[in-house]
Amino acid sequence: MELEQFCSTSRVLIVAGKGGVGKTTVTASLAVAAARAGLSVLIVEVEGKSGLSAAFGMPDLGYEEIDLAPGVRARTLTPDHALVDYLDTHGMRRISKRLASTGTLDVVATAVPGMKDILVLGKVKSLERDRAADLILVDAPAAGHAISFLLSPRGLLDAVSVGPIRKQATDVIELLSDPTRCQVLLVTIPEETPVNELVDTAFTLEDRVGVALGPIVVNGCYPELDLRTDPAAIARDAEAASVFLSAREADDLARAAAFRVERQALQRVQVDRLAQHLPLPQIRLPFLFSDDVGPAEIGVLAEALRSGIETLDG
């Protein structure tokens, strides 16, 4: 599948995954890949500080959009701001300040579970409606919270029987359950616990939220190397190639090879297990040994994402 086609399947892509799996890195890389294919991209950060802007070498994000990279804009979307927006556009500007300053927002948000989430998702929906970008990437809260985040409109329908908030929830459910408008991209790493959690999250999202799942992104895969773990075998190769190799160096090479071979095997087991439990295509991204994630690394991962997407069936 062409990257452009993939990115235009739905305007909204929600990127979700357990903490520590590189969800934000994947969001950034996908944004760059899509921008390189000529699409305009807006990244929406819903959980405050995430390191997204730092990865691009930029200062922290705010409610106002900024340009992170050519073709890539980004902003935050917090419940408080979304509420002010909402009240403003519904002719209730006067009470918004009072809600926040008296702490009543906390009371109301507790009385209406999921209200904060619904305000954020409602704003995402209006960004989609206004065609704020060709592709809107939502960097979702970490896995457990992502489920309650996406379940919020359904919970809200149970709690609120009338009023504009209910309408908002209905609209968001429509968005979430339409695969031509919205999909969820799940991110994991090839390790046991993250894979287990991803499988659970995937089933919950499909069954209870009814949202379409895109391919699974398996981040941090050691690029596979064909290695020898026996120092004697390594020494024989050195001899055959007529280069000098000290015994100590042969030993270092062998130990490093053994570590990688073991990780590669574990990784294969986890990737296979994931495929068995979830019949969804996978896109694998390489583990980067060279450096922490910065603009150059995002470029590398964007390229890996593009080629991964191109191998998917159309």
Next chain:
Amino acid sequence: MADLFRLVDEGHVVICCGSGGVGKTTSAAVLALEGARRGRNAVVVTIDPAKRLANALGLEALSNTAHEIEPERWDPDGISPGGRLSALMLDTKSTFDGLVRRYAADGDQAGGILENRFYRNISSALGGTQEYMAMEKLHELHEEGGYDLIVVDTPPTRHALDFLDAPKRITSLLDNRIFRMLMTPTKAGMRVAGVALQTFLRTIGRVVGTAVIDDVVAFFRAFEGMEDGFRVRAATVLALLADPGTRFVLVTAPQRDAVEEAVFFADQIADHGLTVDALIVNRVHPQFGDEHAAGLRARAEHLVGESRDGEAKAAAVRLATQYENLADFQEISIRERVHLDAVRSRIGTAAVATVPFLAHDVHDFTALAEIGEQLFAESG
């Protein structure tokens, strides 16, 4: 690591904090296990552990009471001098229920609150409740459990030490001025405010429905009289955090973002007048030899570039791959060492322990003990 030994030997409460995905729950379990192995009556309070680790700790379901793990399971060789190990998986809702029962004037008041819809939403909808209940449970174990060592895992928060702020958030919710005013509408001088207030609430009612407002009002009515008890309790819980027997362990990983967050956490702990007593750095890659990555890569390039024939060429290419692999690990371990040094100097805690990148996930006591060995090995 001597300081870490002191922590499990002398600490009474150990709080493990850090961002998600860095091995916080596992670290908490390892510290409690080590304490028990060294003879203490230890309990670990976990929050949402991975299933297999939970099973290893005998935690099949959420529970409100700690249960003891049979010594044969965690101390098969019987080396512990009388230590005990218990575990508990925090049940936020029922911990909160317990608190309500404790401070209610009678069963009727408790019942009225427990059945209120607004109350039932608090534990799932109000941010920080899980953190607060973890602290509440900690306090309860401290007061009534008879444990020497209580190790608490904290919920994965992305940017704040919610457990330090949560008690305040909840008491301020329970103290909400607007709704308190609603309770006393007949007091002199309140009438004017009352009118504005009614308008305000009606507007909210228009957005979320009046039934919701009714629930809230009913809750505040039912809760009447319990605020002080709650406030005092919250203050006591916070005081325990500042107790000299309480230790803070920051768990992190050797990556830039994790380090940044750890520093942020440490600053917040300091802002509350507390100190980080130990730093655990998980997922550290092993180091193989001390050659520079650049030199190794140059050698690999050289091997591939030189003209050779047949078997000699194949052998050179294979050897080049071996060098590339070693270079990969040299690169990452140098980078990780930079992060480790940075986190050491920026957080400035005496005890820093590292745990290597593990080949397997942790879901039994053998694995926990192995990590314990690594963690406590760096004696010095």
